[in-house]
Amino acid sequence: MQNPGGGAPNETRNVILAIVLAVGIWGGFEFFYNGPARERLQAEQRAQAEQLQQQAATQSGASEASGEGAAPNAIVARDEALTTSAATRIAIDTQEVDGSISLQGARIDDLNLRQYRQTIDPASPEVTVLAPINTQFGHDAFFGWEVQSGETTSTLSDSRSQWTAPQGSRLTPSTPVIINFDAGDGRSIERTISIDEHFMFTITDVVRNTSGAPLQVRPFGTVRRDGLPEHYKNLPIVHQGLIGAFGPNNNLHQTRFSDADKHARDRVRGRVGEDERIQEAQGAGGWFGITEHYWLAAIIPDQNERVSTYFDSRTEDGRNDYRAAYRGQWRELPAGGEVTYTQRFFAGAKRYELLRSYQRGDDTARGQAIPRFDDAIDWGNFWFLTRPFFAMLHWFGQLFAGWGIVFNFGLAILASTVVIKALMFPLVYSSFKSMAKMRGLQPKMKEVQERYAADKQRQQQEILKLYQTEKINPVAGCLPILMQIPVFFALYKTLTVTIEMRHEPFVGWVHDLSAQDPTSIFNLFGLIPWAPPAILMIGLWPIFYGLSMLALQSLSPPPTDPVQAQIFRFLPIVFTVMFAAFPAGLVIYWTWSNSLSILQQYVIMRRQGVETQLDTFLAKRFGPKAAS
Structure with missing residues (x-):
């Protein structure tokens, strides 16, 4: 019963x-x-990293220069790369960050956060946001120009261009640095780089043409990452990957690392076209970059500049190369004339109040308001809660x-x-x-x-x-x-x-x-x-x-x-x-x-x-x- x-x-x-x-x-x-499987995977990743670090090759793909290229062919230790290139670097020193800028390509590729540690131990290493692209966990940003003469389009400056700087140049909030690049044939670029008290760089280029013929030039910029972040954890509740607010209405675009990986695999298998992007849109201004759990690297073009922005990922040597990039408008560069263009680059912690201040444009002396910049924090679909x-x-x-x-x-x-x-x-x-x-x-x-x-x-x-x-x-x-x-x-x-x-x-x-x-x-x-x-x-x-x-x-x-x-x-x-x-x-x-x-x-x-x-x-x- x-x-x-x-x-x-x-x-x-x-x-x-x-x-x-x-x-x-x-x-x-x-x-x-699951536990032993994770341990085996981590051991395999460490062994692979050690094997790659022993390789001496440091050359990059030939098409890397214009921001379209593949990942580097080899990985070397970050500290070794920074040491060997110390003579061609400009030190960055503020209360919030330390690092350096490489004069090869004027790459911003070495940045640590002074106020954030990797663990709760105050003696643990500083959080690294950017690292040279030819190192393990490489992550950088670079800015260049394309030139058009007649029907021919070529690169005026790119990620491999060798820039020069005055001896002892040092970037601080009170001391901007000026670097120069001579492209030959009467074409040159003078770049002024400044940084505020936090994580925002301002890059102003003056492109000069002393040749006898007019030119058409346009700016471009790329944020790239070689492989997944060092301490990456796949957390479904947190967006990590490509992110930006761009296009006709500066709508928010997001692509997870996992989706970018699928795009790269599909390209290898011929399921997507060689030049097909993950996402692409045209519009004025906005911002775009690559985000981790707490950190962001993002380019902010001039908000009046009409840009073509895209996300992309490619596979080379078993690693994926993630990119968020843009091209600006063509502009006339007359013979004997010059063109000036200013853009910004953020690399640091996604602090709410700081992002909001940039979004409001509180510090108008340093730049325009950035639309939806606090959406770099993943509020989710239920943001109203x-x-x-x-x-x-x-x-x-x-x-x-x-x-x-x-x-x-x-x-x-x-x-x-x-x-x-x-x-x-x-x-x-x-x-x-x-x-x-x-x-x-x-x-x-x-x-x-x-x-x-x-x-x-x-x-x-x-x-x-x-x-x-x-x-x-x-x-x-x-x-x-x-x-x-x-x-x-x-x-x-x-x-x-x-x-x-x-x-x-x-x-x-x-x-x-x-x-x-x-x-x-x-x-x-x-x-x-x-x-x-x-x-x-x-x-x-x-x-x-x-x-x-x-x-x-x-x-x-x-x-x-x-x-x-x-x-x-x-x-x-x-x-x-x-x-x-x-x-x-x-x-x-x-x-x-x-x-x-x-x-x-x-x-x-x-x-x-x-x-x-x-x-x-x-x-x-x-x-x-x-x-x-």
Whole structure:
């Protein structure tokens, strides 16, 4: 005979066993297959890199010069490349960046960020944004000119042109540098490069023609990357790859590295044309480049210049060469005349306030407003949720920072949770009241289930009558959960994509709110000197979350179906394991949110005269007075 409410004992056991087996299979597959596979792949990549570094070839493809060419034929160590070319480089030195510019091609190809480290260890290396293209993880930008004489089009200056600079030139915010290139036949270029206090370069070219014949010239620029970034992680929630706002209306264009890889493979297989681009559009101004998780390298042409912008990727020597590039308008360069053109290049951290200042054009002395520049941060399709949530977090973070609190963004998460709970409270109050009434109705529902255990249809009819008599909407209790879903997504997205959360500490053992809790129950939270595999990294905050979920369940009416009741008891464990891989800031938010919900729901239930499991526990442990 079946249990009251449906579900035979064997059925209940089978459902629970199925859940346990599913989790076990997933965990075993992760531990025994995915983990070793990732380690083998990393070992192969290291071995390949070492083999390539031993090759001495440093030549680039012949067509590289115009920005159309293939990736270099060999990879050498970055430091070696910088050392051997030190005599042909101009140092870059500001409070935010250090690096150098190569006089071969006037490439901006060596840039480190002084204020950002690769790990939370302050002694770890600086974050490298740009590196010489003939090194591993090469990433650079260069700017050139094409010339047209009659029906002949050729390159006036390109990525291989040898520029000259005065001895001891050094680029700082207060000292621009001037470099020169002599193309012969009376054609020359004088380039002035300046940098602001942050990450924006301004490049002004004066193209001169002292020959006896007029010419047509047009500018071009390219941001390129040789292979994937050094610390690349394929995170579906974060866009990494080619990005830009260009075309007729400066619409946002995005191509992930994975999609660019497919384009390169399709070109090799003949599925796309040799000159077919991933994306291409024409329009005035805009910007375009290559983005990583937190860093951006982007060219900003003159906003009045009509440009043809495109994304492309090609395969050479087993590596993909990613490019975001443009060509400007043809312009008349008369004999004995000159042409002046100014463009900008951003290479650095995607800080929201900084991107917004460039987007507004606050510093008009340095350039025009850049449309949609803060879209370099991946706000996602639900930007109307992520942007306001970030704005609130950022405001609280700045407020607490002004008070001298180190863990300001952790407190900002807690404060934002209180604000969200306060805004939602009028909407969820009726839901909490409905849940309280549902819990008080449990004895009557159990009586109906026992009375009509053999007639399921009659049982459901009587339960519905009971709902109508007591004026209870059983679906209303789901409203608080449904309303939390967009909040969950907005916070998860914000914590993941914004650099403001990167390496931000919190009280205790959490040193990076954007990373998972670093502790694990399987090494007794660090007491045992053993580093568990990723699947076993279940820290204290995920456990706190599981306990808060269990406590919240104790205030909610249990499912009438025994099978569902068993599943609900198992959910805190499942969600504890799931949340262990989420950013610590997200787990802290959800734990704090559950705690506030427990307080809210308990007060409402007590006002409705409903006794909770907490009251029962207190009465048994300390007597009826303690429960009241």
